[in-house]
Amino acid sequence: MTKQAFSSLKVNSLPGPDDITRVQLKNGITFLFRPNMNSMAVSIGGYVQAGSIYDPQEKLGLADFTTSTLKRGTKTRSFQEIYDTLESIGASLGIGCGPHTAGFGGKALAEDLPTLLEILADVLMNPTFPEEDIERVRSQLLTGLDLRAQDTSSMAMLEFEKLLYQDHPYQNPSDGYIDTIQAIGVKDLAEFHQTHFGPEGTGLVIVGPYEPEHVIALAEEHLGGWVNENQAEARQVPNMPSPEKTIMKHHVIEEKSQTDLVVGTIGPSRRWKGYHSALLGNSVLGQFGMMGRIGESVRNQAGLAYYAYSALSSSIGPGQWMVSAGVAPENRDKALDLIKEELKKFVAQPVSDEELRDVQSSYIGKLPLSLESNAGVAAALIRMETHQLGLDYLRNYEKMILEITPQSVLEAAREFLDPDRLVISSAGAEL
Amino acid sequence: MSLLENIPSIYLENGLEIKLKEIHSAPLISSWVWYRVGSRDEIPGKHGISHWVEHMQFKGTEKISSDEMEKAVARSGGVWNAFTYLDWTTYFETMPADKIDQALELEADRMVNTTYDEKEVESERTVVISERQGRENSPSFWLSEALHNAAFRIHSYNHVIIGDQVDLETLQKEDLENHYKTYYAPNNAVVAIAGDFDKSKMLERITELYQDIPAGNDPPRVNRPENPQRGEHRLTVEGPGETILGDVAYHTPSASEPDFFPLLILDSILSGPQGLNMFGGGGISNKTSRLYKRMVEEKEVVVDIHGGLPATIDPYLYSLNFIVHPNSTTDDALKILDEEIQRLQDTPAKAAELQRAVKQTQALFAYGGESITNQAFWLGFSEMFDSYEWVTGYLDNIAAVTPDDVQRVAQQYLQPKNRIVGIYHPHKKGNNNQ
Numbered sequence: 001m002t003k004q005a006f007s008s009l010k011v012n013s014l015p016g017p018d019d020i021t022r023v024q025l026k027n028g029i030t031f032l033f034r035p036n037m038n039s040m041a042v043s044i045g046g047y048v049q050a051g052s053i054y055d056p057q058e059k060l061g062l063a064d065f066t067t068s069t070l071k072r073g074t075k076t077r078s079f080q081e082i083y084d085t086l087e088s089i090g091a092s093l094g095i096g097c098g099p100h101t102a103g104f105g106g107k108a109l110a111e112d113l114p115t116l117l118e119i120l121a122d123v124l125m126n127p128t129f130p131e132e133d134i135e136r137v138r139s140q141l142l143t144g145l146d147l148r149a150q151d152t153s154s155m156a157m158l159e160f161e162k163l164l165y166q167d168h169p170y171q172n173p174s175d176g177y178i179d180t181i182q183a184i185g186v187k188d189l190a191e192f193h194q195t196h197f198g199p200e201g202t203g204l205v206i207v208g209p210y211e212p213e214h215v216i217a218l219a220e221e222h223l224g225g226w227v228n229e230n231q232a233e234a235r236q237v238p239n240m241p242s243p244e245k246t247i248m249k250h251h252v253i254e255e256k257s258q259t260d261l262v263v264g265t266i267g268p269s270r271r272w273k274g275y276h277s278a279l280l281g282n283s284v285l286g287q288f289g290m291m292g293r294i295g296e297s298v299r300n301q302a303g304l305a306y307y308a309y310s311a312l313s314s315s316i317g318p319g320q321w322m323v324s325a326g327v328a329p330e331n332r333d334k335a336l337d338l339i340k341e342e343l344k345k346f347v348a349q350p351v352s353d354e355e356l357r358d359v360q361s362s363y364i365g366k367l368p369l370s371l372e373s374n375a376g377v378a379a380a381l382i383r384m385e386t387h388q389l390g391l392d393y394l395r396n397y398e399k400m401i402l403e404i405t406p407q408s409v410l411e412a413a414r415e416f417l418d419p420d421r422l423v424i425s426s427a428g429a430e431l
Numbered sequence: 432m433s434l435l436e437n438i439p440s441i442y443l444e445n446g447l448e449i450k451l452k453e454i455h456s457a458p459l460i461s462s463w464v465w466y467r468v469g470s471r472d473e474i475p476g477k478h479g480i481s482h483w484v485e486h487m488q489f490k491g492t493e494k495i496s497s498d499e500m501e502k503a504v505a506r507s508g509g510v511w512n513a514f515t516y517l518d519w520t521t522y523f524e525t526m527p528a529d530k531i532d533q534a535l536e537l538e539a540d541r542m543v544n545t546t547y548d549e550k551e552v553e554s555e556r557t558v559v560i561s562e563r564q565g566r567e568n569s570p571s572f573w574l575s576e577a578l579h580n581a582a583f584r585i586h587s588y589n590h591v592i593i594g595d596q597v598d599l600e601t602l603q604k605e606d607l608e609n610h611y612k613t614y615y616a617p618n619n620a621v622v623a624i625a626g627d628f629d630k631s632k633m634l635e636r637i638t639e640l641y642q643d644i645p646a647g648n649d650p651p652r653v654n655r656p657e658n659p660q661r662g663e664h665r666l667t668v669e670g671p672g673e674t675i676l677g678d679v680a681y682h683t684p685s686a687s688e689p690d691f692f693p694l695l696i697l698d699s700i701l702s703g704p705q706g707l708n709m710f711g712g713g714g715i716s717n718k719t720s721r722l723y724k725r726m727v728e729e730k731e732v733v734v735d736i737h738g739g740l741p742a743t744i745d746p747y748l749y750s751l752n753f754i755v756h757p758n759s760t761t762d763d764a765l766k767i768l769d770e771e772i773q774r775l776q777d778t779p780a781k782a783a784e785l786q787r788a789v790k791q792t793q794a795l796f797a798y799g800g801e802s803i804t805n806q807a808f809w810l811g812f813s814e815m816f817d818s819y820e821w822v823t824g825y826l827d828n829i830a831a832v833t834p835d836d837v838q839r840v841a842q843q844y845l846q847p848k849n850r851i852v853g854i855y856h857p858h859k860k861g862n863n864n865q
Binding site for chain 2: 091152
């Protein structure tokens with residue numbers, strides 16, 4: 001297959017510098033907009049520099065608790081009034097917490113964008129953290145932690161991150177622990193909000209059927225007046241070396257039929273120069289088709305698991321490169337051996353030309369599908385902004401993907417994956 | 432073309448039903464093949480066979496190996512998957528428009544040519560068992576399984592779709608192959624395609640691919656209607672954990688019955704809106720629904736509650752699932768639930784509540800319509816239990832529901848004698864917390 005054979009992508013129909021509007025609002029909020037005149041609905045998204053890396057060690061879960069309570073009441077609206085406004089027009093607004101940022105996303109019918117922005121601005125700027133509501137949310141969060149303790153997949157992942165990111169802010173679960181959630185008071189929530197929520201480092205994205213001038217004016221009206229002179233600066237996180245040797249832990253959860261297994265190590269950050277090589281390599285390893293080489297070995301050949309795949313999780317700081325599988329407890333070690341075998345092969349020799357062509361074709365082909373909805377475009381614009389990829393990123397995407405070589409994939413794999421230095425975490429019944 | 436325009440079916444001589452919808456907003460096509468077979472068609476000893484056959488459909492044919500199949504779709508950047516449900520099994524591919532022919536060819540081929548190799552069957556046995564074991568890790572799976580057993584003594588909706596462990600251990604290659612040959616035939620299938628194509632050319636291609644596949648015999652159906660329930664069933668499932676879960680299910684009519692739409696509005700008022708978006712579009716929260724407001728916010732007897740009224744061929748269940756608040760009890764939760772149901776039975780809902788349900792439904796269709804995969808899904812989905820007109824008439828039927836209708840269906844169906852109350856109870860909690 002020649003390179004031309006991939007070029008079915010209509011590059012100019014993808015979002016790019018000529019149809020994405022990017023401006024700073026008066027208070028510094030970065031605002032991006034892309035029109036979609038065919039749509040009856042609007043999607044919004046964005047982020048504030050208020051993620052879980054800012055949690056104090058004795059109050060882990062504070063950022064998550066804060067984002068969970070923003071909609072519990074504002075200076076002018078009660079919880080029920082906020083939801084009455086949203087749900088009566090069929091709109092939705094969610095706010096969640098990641099390691100670096102609190103992210104938000106919402107939808108509405110096109111005519112209801114002003115209402116959606118008004119509520120968004122109100123809950124971001126004016127939350128009051130009513131005491132009674134806080135206790136209600138605390139019960140919900142604690143119940144969530146009880147359920148997490150019974151979930152083999154969540155616990156395997158939690159223990160994996162604890163072992164992988166020792167003494168790093170990423171080692172902590174964003175939803176905290178029972179004792180740390182119990183230690184958080186109303187004052188902590190208000191203070192966290194006061195310290196970390198503000199226009200500095202905040203991004204807002206809108207995708208829907210409007211003219212740019214119209215939505216810029218709406219964004220200015222609702223969020224352009226937000227000021228917080230006390231807002232803390234965004235924090236950088238340190239790099240993280242790979243583990244010095246293999247570390248293995250099994251977390252016992254009684255009476256579980258299936259054991260969840262996570263095997264991995266530190267992966268690239270999203271801004272690492274070889275990121276796309278690692279991305280395509282990961283696809284060969286445990287994604288392409290029915291979960292790549294890992295799926296072929298663990299699921300198709302050995303029949304050991306319903307799911308077995310590899311994943312690359314890359315964001316601002318040090319990422320993760322891992323393999324996950326759900327297996328019967330007695331098959332955990334067999335699956336582990338097969339996974340290690342695949343990792344060894346993966347760092348020993350380059351992927352074949354055919355394998356690389358397959359995943360290149362796949363990544364180029366799936367781009368339009370990921371951008372068919374307003375929410376998909378909004379998510380892409382947020383990624384482009386967060387990781388400083390440039391407004392022409394999607395238009396250059398095909399070229400970047402085609403520049404990857406088997407050698408660059410091997411170099412990326414060797415940079416991060418060492419089959420003798422892995423973190424292995426499993427959760428399930430006693431082995 | 433509007434989002435919900437009627438699309439007449441086209442039939443080939445072998446009985447294959449075809450529905451095609453041109454959408455030119457993106458260079459994508461989503462192609463679905465639906466078969467009228469699901470766990471409803473299974474008898475004891477063969478529970479889970481429909482789902483296992485679905486897995487076997489990815490094992491290849493004489494013409495194309497499993498590996499080549501996967502690569503053909505993946506190379507294009509497309510997505511594909513399959514689902515087995517109570518009444519149906521479906522396979523879809525959403526791909527760049529210029530690559531869809533591979534998927535069309537693949538689906539026509541595996542309608543009748545899937546190879547059943549002993550080794551592949553055995554390898555898939557452990558995969559399917561592993562899938563079931565993964566689900567067993569969740570307390571709600573055990574609760575749902577027990578609840579279905581209690582709700583349906585006679586009807587084949589009585590077992591979970593994944594099947595019983597004992598059947599997954601004992602089903603044989605011949606059983607699977609027979610099931611496949613019985614139900615996978617053009618006269619038992621619907622091909623539904625939406626996206627960036629020319630309708631006449633697409634019809635020509637589909638005809639070419641399928642016209643030589645002979646019609647099968649009319650597939651047998653398990654026809655064992657459930658008797659009306661004569662009193663409330665209560666059951667408890669015990670297991671590990673700290674959290675009490677509840678599942679209260681009422682017997683409700685099939686999706687074709689006129690009462691189904693008032694029940695959808697009832698569900699929306701009680702526990703929040705549900706849409707028909709399987710692929711993207713997202714949902715709308717339920718914080719202003721009556722049960723959420725009263726049970727989560729006001730009385731704090733549960734920490735979350737959701738409802739569901741699946742559209743099915745035969746009468747099925749309206750379920751309310753909740754997580755009991757750590758400081759409350761199952762009895763308290765059920766008491767408040769019953770008070771709210773009583774309120775709906777005693778007093779007609781407000782017109783504003785119905786209007787809200789209509790607006791939410793409109794919004795959910797608008798969100799879902801952004802995805803070509805969703806639009807193609809709608810084309811075939813309701814053909815499985817009614818007709819596509821069920822989807823195109825959905826909004827009008829929702830809008831036509833009156834407060835009196837909602838009150839009437841609440842009185843008729845939401846009776847204790849018509850329900851099953853299932854509780855998942857952690858060992859640690861002891862019996863005094865019930």
